[in-house]
Amino acid sequence: MTSADVLVDARDAARTYGRGPTTVVAVHGATLQVRAGDRTAVVGPSGSGKSTLLHLLAGLERPSGGQVSWPALPTPPAQPAPTRQIGVVFQGPSLIPALDVVENTALPLVLAGMPEGRAHQRAHASLHDLGIAGLARRLPEELSGGQAQRVAIARVLTQAPRLVLADEPTGQLDRATADHVVDVLLSAVDMLGAALVLSTHDPAVAQRLAVRREMHEGRLLAPHGTRGPQS
Ligand SMILES: Nc1ncnc2c1ncn2[C@@H]1O[C@H](COP(=O)(O)OP(=O)(O)OP(=O)(O)O)[C@@H](O)[C@H]1O
Numbered sequence: 001m002t003s004a005d006v007l008v009d010a011r012d013a014a015r016t017y018g019r020g021p022t023t024v025v026a027v028h029g030a031t032l033q034v035r036a037g038d039r040t041a042v043v044g045p046s047g048s049g050k051s052t053l054l055h056l057l058a059g060l061e062r063p064s065g066g067q068v069s070w071p072a073l074p075t076p077p078a079q080p081a082p083t084r085q086i087g088v089v090f091q092g093p094s095l096i097p098a099l100d101v102v103e104n105t106a107l108p109l110v111l112a113g114m115p116e117g118r119a120h121q122r123a124h125a126s127l128h129d130l131g132i133a134g135l136a137r138r139l140p141e142e143l144s145g146g147q148a149q150r151v152a153i154a155r156v157l158t159q160a161p162r163l164v165l166a167d168e169p170t171g172q173l174d175r176a177t178a179d180h181v182v183d184v185l186l187s188a189v190d191m192l193g194a195a196l197v198l199s200t201h202d203p204a205v206a207q208r209l210a211v212r213r214e215m216h217e218g219r220l221l222a223p224h225g226t227r228g229p230q231s
Contacts, residue, residue, distance in 0.1 A: 005072055007163045007195050008034045008057050008086075012066035015052050026052040029066050030220040032213065034163065034195050036072075039186070041206035042199040044215030050199035051091075053220065054167045057197060058088050073162060084112065087156030087194075089185070091168035094152050095140040101127065102136045105155045119158075126154040129191060130184055146177035150184050157188045164189050166198040170205055182208050 012029035027049045034040060034057070042050050055061040056068050073085045095104045105123035110116055127133045132150050140148060149169055156164055166185060170178035182198075182205055189196040198209060206212045214221040 005035050006033050007036060007072050008032075008068065008070050008197075010053075010057060010063075010066070010068045013053075013056050013063040013068050014065035015049075015056055015061060016064040025218050027056065027220070028218045030056075032057075032220060034197055036162065036193065036195055038195040038197075038211065039189070039209040040195075040197045040211045040213060041209040042197060042213050042215055042220070043201065043203060043206040044199075045201055048215040049218040049220075050201075050215050051167050053215065054088075054165045054197065054199055057163075058086050058165050059083060060088070070163075084159070085162045087159050087161035087164045089149070089152050089156055089164065089166040089169045091171045095143075095148055097140050099139075100136070101132075101138050101140075101143070101151050104140065104151060105158055108155060108159050122158050123154070126157040127151075129157065130154050130188065144177075145172050146181055149173065149181045153181070153184055153188050157192065160192060162192070162194050164192070164194050164196045166196065168199055168201070170200065170202065175204075178202065178205060 010030055010032045014029050015027040017024045044050055102120055102123045106119035109119035170181050200206050
């Protein structure tokens with residue numbers, strides 16, 4: 001493996017909010033490398049800095065200290081990060097209420113300039129791959145939490161990213177639905193040949209990924225447990 005295989009390389013990356021007495025250090029210097037095929041869980045309680053770390057890895061936030069780079073992903077000039085090759089699954093409802101499931105799934109492709117017909121074809125294919133083709137014409141308000149999260153995963157799959165970052169994707173779901181959403185996410189990244197970094201406060205979800213990195217009060221601890229069941 002060379003450094004060119006590294007999809008994201010965080011070196012001592014830190015993120016601080018505010019100034020003076022109101023300063024919050026959300027992430028102390030975090031060091032993490034993610035390569036193709038990696039399945040990494042970032043596990044820790046609420047407020048430990050998981051979302052902030054994922055935002056740094058996605059290039060959605062700039063580090064206040066240290067560096068984040070994407071050696072294996074082409075970064076367009078004048079852009080902070082290679083966003084088209086990174087898919088993000090957010091915790092909360094992230095679907096556009098006025099668009100149906102196919103339109104939501106196709107939206108990133110349409111915004112990137114793909115003709116609508118082709119984008120919808122790709123969206124249908126992703127929905128089919130994830131076993132939710134039957135939801136295609138529903139509006140978000142007609143979906144359960146688990147169904148909405150599967151649509152959010154289909155939307156990421158449609159973009160064929162090489163790195164998937166999932167921020168507490170099961171945080172609002174019951175155990176059985178959470179397990180199913182993790183199944184869907186793991187099969188989606190397998191289909192893509194992508195890497196996955198998933199944040200969770202739920203040890204049972206973290207167990208499903210090969211590598212677990214614990215976060216505690218903004219600090220990313222050394223890896224422990226190198227293998228876990230994968231589906
Ligand atoms: N935009 C912001 N401005 C100020 N403080 C912030 C901001 N974003 C996060 N924080 C603070 O940084 C710390 C880490 O927050 P973060 O959301 O990364 O944790 P988390 O582990 O993802 O929590 P949760 O699981 O509840 O989402 C918290 O103390 C939070 O209040």
